[in-house]
Structures are given as C-alpha cells and as structure tokens.
Amino acid sequence: MRTHELVLRQVEADLAAGKLRLGDRLPGERALAGQLGVSRPSVREAIRVLEAMGVVRTAVGSGPEAGAVIVADPGSPLTATLRLHLATSHLPMGDIVQTRVLLESWAVREAAGRAEPDQLAAAGRLLDAMDDPELPRERFHLLDAEFHVALAALAGNVLVSTIMASLREAIHGYVMAAAPNLPDWGSAAAGLRAQHRSVLAAVTGGDGDAAARLVAEHIEGFYRASRLA
Amino acid sequence: MRTHELVLRQVEADLAAGKLRLGDRLPGERALAGQLGVSRPSVREAIRVLEAMGVVRTAVGSGPEAGAVIVADPGSPLTATLRLHLATSHLPMGDIVQTRVLLESWAVREAAGRAEPDQLAAAGRLLDAMDDPELPRERFHLLDAEFHVALAALAGNVLVSTIMASLREAIHGYVMAAAPNLPDWGSAAAGLRAQHRSVLAAVTGGDGDAAARLVAEHIEGFYRASRLA
DNA sequence: TCGATCCTGTGGTCAGACCACACAGTATCA
DNA sequence: TGATACTGTGTGGTCTGACCACAGGATCGA
Secondary structure, three states, X not given: OOHHHHHHHHHHHHHHOOOOOOOOEOOOHHXXXXXXXXXXXXXXXXXXXXXXXXXXXXXXXXXXXXXXXXXXXXXXXXXXXXXXXXXXOOOOHHHXXXXXXXXXXXXXXXXXXXXXXXXXXXXXXXXXXXXXXXXXXXXXXXXXXXXXXHHHHOOOOHHXXXXXXXXXHHHHHHHHHOHHHOOOHHHHHHHHHHHHHHHHHHHHHOOHHHHHHHHHHHHHHHHHHOOOO | OOHHHHHHHHHHHXXXXXXXXXXXXXXXXXXXXXXHXXXXXXXXXXXXXXXXXXXXXXXXXXXXXOEEEEOOOOHHHHHHHHHHHHHOOOOOHHHHHHHHHHHHHHHHHHHOOOOOHHHHHHHHHHHHHHOOOOOOHHHHHHHHHHHXXXXXXXXXXXXXXXXXXXXXXXHHHHHHHOHHHOOOHHHHHHHHHHHHHHHHHHHHHOOHHHHHHXXXXXXXXXXXXXXXX
C-alpha cells in the first residue's frame, strides 16, 4: 500500500462514515499529513487523485472557499477520462455514437409526457437560440450539444445525464474536426433544426416511441453525414 | 495553469499525436521533470492523476515492466469514481438500477442471435458455477455480478461494457447490503438461477425482445424483493 | 558454464524551505 | 468618524536535495 493510497482510504472512510460531507473542508495539507503520520507530498498526491475524481475542489488563499472542499462532480472526471482514452484511440467512435443513441432515445421515451415543463421550456430556448442564421458554427454545435444533454436530463436519472454530459464534451472536438465533411452547411443546419424541433414536439406531446425514433435517426444521420461513423 | 496540469497536457498531446502509444513507457520522473522544466513532485502529481484515470500503470524496479507504462483501462477509474461518489450518497441507488436495466436490456437485444459462441459459453460457465448448492452467498453474488457484466459485453460495445463493469462493484455493494431483506434465500436463489438461464437461452435463441424483457424483469424483481426500491 | 555479487536506474518517501494568494484585523489618514 | 491602506496569518503551489526499496542486468569468480 503506497502512502498516498493510505490517505485516500482514510478520506473515503470518512466520507462513508459521514464524518466528511458535501461542502466540508479537508484539514490543511500540513495538518492532514501530521494526523496520518505521512509527509505532505503524499497527502498532495492523494488530493490530486480526489480532485481528478471530482470529489474535492482546491483553492489557495484563505476564507471559506479556500482549501480542499468536498464537492460532488462525477461529470468532469468522466469527461477527462474519456478524452484521454479517446486520445489513445482505444474507444471507437462508433461505440460512443451507439451509446449516445441508446441513452438519448431511452431518455426521451421516459420523459415523454411527464417531463417538467420548465425543463422542456429550457430545451426550447436552446433551439430558439440555434435559429439565429448569423450563429457561428462552433456556437451552433455547442448549443446542439447542450440541447442533447438537456434531452438526456429530462428523464431525471443522474447517472444517465452525467454519462451523457461526459460524452458530449469528449466528442465536441471531434465533431468540429469533422466539420469540413458536411458539403452544404446551410441546408444541413436547417435539417438539424427541424429534427430538433420534431424531437422536442414528440416529447412534449407524450409520444415516447416517436421521440425515441426521431432522436436516434437524428444522431445517426449526423454522424453518417459527417463521415465520423 | 498549475504545473502538474502542464505535464498532463503535454502527455495528452503526445498521446493524441501518436508519440506515446499503448505499451510505451513514459520517461523517468527525473527525466520528464528535466525535459519540461518542472520539479519532480509536479511530475509525480501528474502521474498520479494519469494513474487514477487508468492511462498509466507504474511499477518500481528496472526492466521493461518498471516505470510508468501506457495502458488502456477506463474501467477501474470509473469504478473508483462511482464508489467515491456513492460514499457521498449523491448517486441515488435507484438511478443505478435503472441504468443497469437500460444497458443490459439493450445489450442482450443487440446480442441476440449474433453473439460470439465463446462469449456465450463463458457466460454459461458462470451459471454452472452458480448451481453449486454449497456456494457461499457472497460468492454467489460475485458470480451473479460477473454474469451481468458478461451479458452487457455480448453486444461488443466497449463503452457500454466498461460502464457496466464499473457499476459491478457498486452493484455488489448494494446487493450484499440488502441480503438480509430476502426472507427465503434458498428459493430466491433458485428463482435467480432460473431467470439467468432463461435470459441466456433467449439470447442464444436469437429472441432479442424476450431477452430484453426477461433481463429487465430479473433486475427489477430482485431490486424490489430486496426492498432497495 | 554457472552461480553469486555488485551496479544502476526506477519509483516511493521524506524534510524543509520559499512563494503567491486571499482574507481579516489593524493602523492610518482625510 | 469614516474610508483606505497595511500587515499578519494561513492556505495551496512549487522546488531542492536527499535517502530508501526494489528489480534487472552486468560483472566477476569458482
């Protein structure tokens, strides 16, 4: 057992026992090192790992915001991990697209007819923003991604929406890289806008099957057209 | 930008550019520190993060196995991250079960009639092992979890099977915690065995819809019976 | 030829020091 | 009296230099 793993185990035990709760602050690095009888570098390595897992957030200075604060952010570590593994080319893009289709079609089917009105309205506002013909292309894709995350969140499953958010960020760069593969961006964008509207309409109207089918066609169609899949 | 993040960025760039590939070794900590003009502790913190993400594996000593070797293991970091966040009680168990149902029913539907025979045989061997009436209960549940991971892997989607494998540990934890809630373990185990067999038979027989329905009923039934939902 | 031995390079750990930063209390001045 | 400037203090961030345990390869001896 390496020393920093001992620190990790201790922190995890405190979390599980309720001694450390969301918003609490870890003891200072020097204090923690003293309590556990290890050196400060070992404590720091453990904190780096916790940070990479989205369990703590660190900040310098003093005051209540400084130090290592317990947070609950499972999203960013998943995103970073996926990005790194995409960089090693050991996560096929096709699998990611397939997983997106699976998660999003399930989410809209679940959400159909029972999604919160304010969530639906928020998704609609994203589509309104994407109607701007002057919108830069990158901004369009960012809003697009945000809309899909919003769709996945409609079902109210934290794990599913977290996974979806992680996939979105990991993929965005590759979507932009494939931009030149779409021959006629103007008509492609118009098609995407129409598909988004029809998906949202199906969810609002309570037709889960139609929403699931439409969102699957929309995602697969885009990846085919941009030659990513 | 903190110093260790600079190291991380550099390693990620090398991965994306193909300068670092699976099985390669990172330069030694001292060498890397010298190349990037940073100190050894900063390099070590970066390596800890990469290790936590399943991108490298470190070992002491000399020889080809020593040092920081590039690996592709997205599973263990996801597992660890989920475990930590479950410890903070910010991932509802119900969401995890729902996600299981989603992933596994999709996987068996996809796999029905076209799964690799050796994968099906491996899953069958897990069920054979679970037939032993002398099997300790914990061991039964471990094999159970293993079987479900094998089911999810049948579809051949790396991302889905990785997510499912990460959920395994979390699943095992809640199953064991709920163990006392099952009044009659003997008959319950018999029921689980029968359900497993019928799922696998449906997959082998190519009936995807039945397999999906059976696996969903199996998971949700156990969850209900053990009073976790 | 084969065995034991030493050398070398690796990560693992530590102690101590200094810096930049942010807040809080105090001192200062208009 | 009020606002402003200053200093103190505790935080994480970084670095240097050192020593240890370990594993493999090179060397040397029988």
